[in-house]
Amino acid sequence: MHDFNAIARTYITAWNATDAAERAALIEKTFAADVAYRDPIMQGDSHAGIDALIAGVQGQFPGFRFTLKGDADGYADTIRFSWALGPEGVPSVIEGTDVCQIEDGRLKTVTGFLDKVPAR
Template sequence: MRMTSEVIDRRAQTFDSQGQPNKTAPSKENIMTDHTAIARRYIDLWNERTASRRRALLSENWTADASYVDPLMQGGGHDGVDAMIAGVQQRFPEFKFKLIGEPNGYGDHLRFSWGLGPDGVDSPIKGTDFAVLRDGRIKSVTGFLDQVPAGA
């Protein structure tokens, strides 16, 4: 259908302040790559066991006023998020996070799924996180737990 493709193409465009098409806007491929890179850095942060490197990752990739919330915990600012991650690592010392599927997003919004478990097996704990970005850095994360075994 020609009409449908015109609507889809038109919605994908961005416009400058005078309402003209923005020819310098990032391409769809660049936006997806950026979202994928942000999600991978997020997973790297959760897997980083050295406190000083974890703090450096937080400073590089999260805003100073960033927040995280899920059904089990919450943290604010770099100190709160770092303490939360350290707590998860202490509770599950042999587990690592990994991305499940491909992250996706639009603009300053990002969605991705993850698994938490031992290497080499299907993750017993799974979730989906939604992030809001500011200038390419994580501003807030709302996490949902999709699969949690009893006693975890």
């Protein structure tokens, strides 16, 4: 049995970690070594790939923070949760929902959907 909310919170914490050593430890805790991440804008594989994605988002949106929207939902080895990204204290700029497969307590695959994106 998985604690879906704990998994989602750790995932969000990893995306918010700006210290490289802290982020690496969170990535190892949260993601399987051979994780595959896909969303409409980016993709990455392995811990190094996830680290590069997180660093890229932090570079593109300095000072923005990820937050969970509501509780995670799941069954068996599948988890779904929604998140928001934006500066603290103001409405989010980007929102999404991720559906993930869990293996040995860590995320094996992440498929992301963008629910709200700014107009270009």
